Amino acid sequence: ADHVFEDNYQLMSLDEVETFIQTYRHLPGIPSAKEVVKTGIDVAEMNALLLEKIEELTLYVLELRKELDGLKKNNY
DSSP, X not given: OGGGGSTTOOOOOHHHHHHHHXXXXXXXXXXXXXXXXXXXXXXXXXXXXXXHHHHHXXXXXXXHHHHHHHHHHHHO
């Protein structure tokens, strides 16, 4: 799942993720509970998808930290 760290990877904005979750009630790129019940789940595939989500979350945290650092500098 290291492709998440490539320069050309298109990370969804948090607003896009929020809209997706509100619309479909599951994370983008992750099968819904209904899909899992209907078709089953490949554990190795799910582990890869979950790792991708962890890597995306790491990028969001780093982005938010930079934003917070900028706000701190402006307030001091």
